[in-house]
Amino acid sequence: MNSIEVKELKKEYDGVPAVKGISFDVKQGEIFGFLGPNGAGKSTTIKMLSTLISPSSGSALVNEFDIILNKDDVRKSIGLVFQDPSLDDRLSAYENLRFHAELYGVERDDFIERVEEVMTLVELWDRRNDIVRGYSGGMKRRLEIARGLLHYPKVLFLDEPTIGLDPQTRSHIWSYLIKLQKNFGMTIFMTTHYMNEAEYCDRIAIIDGGLIVALDTPENLKSKVGGDVVTIKTKEINKIKEEVSVFSPNSVKDVDGGIQIEIKDGKTFLPKLFAQNKFLIDSVELRQPTIDDVFLKITGKQIREEGASAADIMRRQFKARGR
Amino acid sequence: MIHFLKSVRTIWMREIIRFWRDKPRIISTAFQPIMFLVVFGFGFRQILAKSNFGIDFIQFVYPGIIAMNVMGIAFFSSISTVWDREFGFLKEILVAPVSRVSIVVGKIAGAATVATLQALILLILAPFLGVPLSVAVVVNLIIFMVLLSFAIAGLGLLIASLMTTTESFSVVMQVLFFPMFFLSGAFFPLTQVPYWMEILSKIDPLTYGVDAFRQIILGQEAQVVETIKNISLNTPLIDGLILVAFFIIFIIPATLNFNKGE
Numbered sequence: 001m002n003s004i005e006v007k008e009l010k011k012e013y014d015g016v017p018a019v020k021g022i023s024f025d026v027k028q029g030e031i032f033g034f035l036g037p038n039g040a041g042k043s044t045t046i047k048m049l050s051t052l053i054s055p056s057s058g059s060a061l062v063n064e065f066d067i068i069l070n071k072d073d074v075r076k077s078i079g080l081v082f083q084d085p086s087l088d089d090r091l092s093a094y095e096n097l098r099f100h101a102e103l104y105g106v107e108r109d110d111f112i113e114r115v116e117e118v119m120t121l122v123e124l125w126d127r128r129n130d131i132v133r134g135y136s137g138g139m140k141r142r143l144e145i146a147r148g149l150l151h152y153p154k155v156l157f158l159d160e161p162t163i164g165l166d167p168q169t170r171s172h173i174w175s176y177l178i179k180l181q182k183n184f185g186m187t188i189f190m191t192t193h194y195m196n197e198a199e200y201c202d203r204i205a206i207i208d209g210g211l212i213v214a215l216d217t218p219e220n221l222k223s224k225v226g227g228d229v230v231t232i233k234t235k236e237i238n239k240i241k242e243e244v245s246v247f248s249p250n251s252v253k254d255v256d257g258g259i260q261i262e263i264k265d266g267k268t269f270l271p272k273l274f275a276q277n278k279f280l281i282d283s284v285e286l287r288q289p290t291i292d293d294v295f296l297k298i299t300g301k302q303i304r305e306e307g308a309s310a311a312d313i314m315r316r317q318f319k320a321r322g323r
Numbered sequence: 324m325i326h327f328l329k330s331v332r333t334i335w336m337r338e339i340i341r342f343w344r345d346k347p348r349i350i351s352t353a354f355q356p357i358m359f360l361v362v363f364g365f366g367f368r369q370i371l372a373k374s375n376f377g378i379d380f381i382q383f384v385y386p387g388i389i390a391m392n393v394m395g396i397a398f399f400s401s402i403s404t405v406w407d408r409e410f411g412f413l414k415e416i417l418v419a420p421v422s423r424v425s426i427v428v429g430k431i432a433g434a435a436t437v438a439t440l441q442a443l444i445l446l447i448l449a450p451f452l453g454v455p456l457s458v459a460v461v462v463n464l465i466i467f468m469v470l471l472s473f474a475i476a477g478l479g480l481l482i483a484s485l486m487t488t489t490e491s492f493s494v495v496m497q498v499l500f501f502p503m504f505f506l507s508g509a510f511f512p513l514t515q516v517p518y519w520m521e522i523l524s525k526i527d528p529l530t531y532g533v534d535a536f537r538q539i540i541l542g543q544e545a546q547v548v549e550t551i552k553n554i555s556l557n558t559p560l561i562d563g564l565i566l567v568a569f570f571i572i573f574i575i576p577a578t579l580n581f582n583k584g585e
Contacts (some may be wrong), residue, residue, distance in 0.1 A: 052418055073572035075420040090341050102333040103419035105326055147415075 002061075003028045003155050003187035004049065006228060009058035011044050018044040020210035021058065026189055028154075031181055033201030034191040034289065037301075041210040042191035043083060046159045049189070050080050063154050076104065079148030083159040085140050087135040093124060093143050093218035097150055100268060102150040111150070118146040122176055128285035138169035145176060156180070158190040162197060174200055195292040204291065208299045225289035226250030227296055228266030243277050253296070257282070262293070273311075330421040331429040338433025342440070352399075353444045356392040360385065360448070363510065377493065377550035378541070379451055386536035387509025389464075391444045392469060393559075394503065394529050396473040398496055400434030403478025405492045423582045427480060427574065434476035439468040455543055463539045467559065469567040471532035477573030478528065484580035507533045510535035528569045535562035 004026035011019040019041040026032040034042050047053045049062055059066065065073040083323050094115065101111040119125040122142035132140065141161060147316040148156055161177070162170040178200065180186050190201075198204050199218050205220075206214040214221060229249060235241055237259055241252060249263040263269050266286045295301075342349070364381035371380045407413040416426055443465070449456045470557065479496075486492040507529035513521060524530045534556045541551050557565070 050418060052414065072420045075418060080418055082411060082414055084411040084414075086415040088337065088341075088407075088412050090344060091337070095340065098413070098417075099333055099337055099414075103330055103416070103421050105420070209367070 001028045002026060004032075004060065004062050004189060006049070006060040007058055008194055009045070009048060010056045011041075011053070017210055019048070019055075022047075022207070022212050024205055024209075024212060024215060026155075026187060028187050028208055029179070029181065029185045030202040031188045031190070031200065033198045033204040034207060035193070035195070035198045035204050035295070036191075036207035037193055038229070040207045043159055044205060045207070046157050046189070046191055049098070050078060050157050051075055052106060058106060065265070076151070077151035079151065079156040080162055081141070081144045081148045081156070081158045083163060085144070087132045087140055087143060089135075090131065091136070092129050092131055093119070094128040095107050096143065097147055100147050101150050106151050114150055114152070118149045119143075121179070122146045136140045138165050138172070140193050141165060141169075141173060144177070145173065146283060151184070152184075155187040155189060158188065160193070164193065170194075170197070191301075195290060195295065198291045206295060210273065213298050221291065221294045222289045225293045226262045227264035227289075228262070229287055229289050229293050230261040230266045230270065231255065231283075231285040232261070233284075234279060235282075240277075240279055243273060243279075247273065251297070260296075262289075262297075279288070296314060325489075327422060327425050328536045330419075330425040331432065334416070334426055334429025335436070336432045338403070338430070339436060341403070342433075342437045347531065349441065349444075352380060352392075352396060352441055355395070356388045356445055357448070359391070360388045378547045379453070382454055382541060382547070383537075385448070385452055385454060386540045387533045389442050389445050389468075389540075390507065390529060390532040391504050391509060392445055393468050393471050393532065394475045395500070396438035397434050397475035398479045398500065400437050400481050400529075401430070401476050402492060402496070403491070404430060404480060404483040405486055405489050408487065409461050409489050417581070424578055427578045427581060430480060431473055431476045431574070433471050434479070435472040438472035438476070439465060442468050449540075454540060456540075457487050457543065460539055460543060464536065467532065467535045467539065467563060467566075470563050470570075471528070471535075474528040474532075474566045474569040474573070477570045477577065481573045481577040481580070484577045503527050503529050506530070509533050513556060514554050515537075528566060530556070530564040531565045534567075535559040 001026045005026075006025070007023050008021045009023070010017065010021045011020060022041075022045065034045065036042050044053070048055045049060055049067060051067055051074050051322075054068060054249045059068065061067070063077040065077065067074055078115060086100070091099070097115050097119070098111065101115070101282060106114070115128075116125060119128055121146055124139060124143055124146065127135075127139070135143065145158075145161065148158075158177075162173055165173070171215045174197070177188060177190075181188055192198060201218060203215065203217055204221060205212050214224075231299065232240060234257075237254065244259075244261055247263065247269055249261045249269075253260045270284065270286060360381065364384050367384075368380045404413065407416070417423075443461075446456060446461065446464075482495055483492060486495065502523075506522060506524045506527050509529075513524050513530065516524070538551060538555055538559050541547055556562075
């Protein structure tokens with residue numbers, strides 16, 4: 001059974017396409033990753049699937065409910081964790097969850113039972129009566145995940161669940177998500193632009209410029225990169241390129257301050273290359289292919305972290321001032 | 324229907340919790356109207372005592388100040404909608420399986436409750452100003468405070484639904500607040516103003532709040548009843564109906580705007 005079925009979904013903002021017709025299915029119980037740079041159409045897709053915005057054309061079913069015709073049924077059956085925090089920071093954590101439960105029609109007795117369950121899961125039960133203002137970024141995100149689970153959704157949507165969090169908190173959140181998938185058989189649909197996080201997913205769709213450019217398991221995607229990845233930082237790029245071509249690599253690309261080579265059996269390639277030639281080299285790196293390389297190979301560019309937008313900065317200032 | 328009422332209650336409850344928790348705001352919000360009353364009241368009292376106005380100026384201005392307070396808070400409460408959008412909480416509300424109407428009604432009911440509670444604080448001043456209060460007056464006043472705050476919160480919500488940032492909302496509020504206050508007849512009777520001012524006053528919802536408040540609060544005293552009657556625009560009942568009409572005019576487009584989403 002499929003939790004999500006998407007057919008030719010499109011979204012334009014004032015004639016500018018954000019999502020240019022995407023189709024995919026998400027199976028029940030899988031962690032499905034939507035990977036791409038900022039502005040690729042990830043958030044737009046998640047907003048359409050969660051009925052926050054209407055698509056320009058195309059259709060999609062979530063838990064077999066149409067996202068255009070049965071908005072309320074879709075909303076009841078999904079949990080949503082937004083990219084930007086969406087808690088009331090003047091209320092306590094417990095009050096935030098109670099508010100959510102009441103809006104989603106969770107009965108009082110069920111709520112009392114579940115609130116402990118979900119808050120224990122994210123290790124916030126001891127801090128339940130704290131005002132959310134005093135929470136750290138990671139705690140807020142965990143609370144939002146707990147909130148998203150409160151009405152026992154069949155599908156949990158997470159829009160960049162780990163953005164802006166430190167690595168330790170990120171891996172913490174991932175362990176919660178994997179626990180959820182195992183314990184509840186929950187389908188998880190998430191977007192991210194952290195390549196290494198995509199490895200936790202059962203399947204990944206790579207989205208770029210509003211189109212899905214690849215969709216497969218992380219292993220299959222990585223096997224598309226030919227062999228190991230060797231990065232050589234040097235100023236003599238042309239000279240090295242010439243010599244490398246002798247070894248018939250799968251590909252050679254320019255990267256910042258050097259070149260990147262994909263080649264089978266990189267371990268033996270490197271000594272051979274350097275035994276025969278003398279180059280001025282800044283550094284050499286040899287590693288197994290990652291999703292990052294897959295992305296680079298398919299789209300021809302690297303995903304970069306972008307700076308905070310003006311709105312983010314303003315929001316932070318307002319928060320600091322205390323509204 | 325039960326779910327509708329429950330969602331209204333949930334949204335309303337949140338506004339009340341937030342209000343109650345912010346005690347410094349309760350105190351500072353009460354301070355402003357008291358300052359207006361003292362400065363303007365005592366300032367003008369001397370001059371006006373010499374003319375045959377027929378009513379003590381502080382008493383005259385007192386109901387207007389209460390109405391201003393109701394308006395200020397109802398406006399301020401609707402700003403919380405913009406805050407909610409700015410801080411993302413509105414998304415949590417909008418994505419919930421509840422009707423948009425219940426969201427709007429809950430917000431406005433919250434604003435009306437907060438505005439009424441806050442304005443009631445000002446009634447403590449009545450004995451010091453020589454204004455007698457009775458249970459009937461207070462009950463009547465509460466009804467009209469709720470009506471006025473519904474109309475103003477409706478306007479605030481309509482503006483909020485059109486604005487995306489707190490800055491633009493604050494600017495619009497600033498531009499509207501004082502003209503609405505000064506044109507409402509809080510400081511002078513509207514019976515003898517130029518025609519253009521009369522027109523502007525008539526499209527100001529606050530005018531009808533001030534008009535009704537003044538008749539309710541001062542209509543008890545035998546020596547000023549005649550004066551109050553002469554300077555009033557409508558009976559309180561008509562004022563109330565006009566406020567309801569304003570509410571409906573504001574709330575329909577506001578709800579439609581929230582329905583559009585994003």
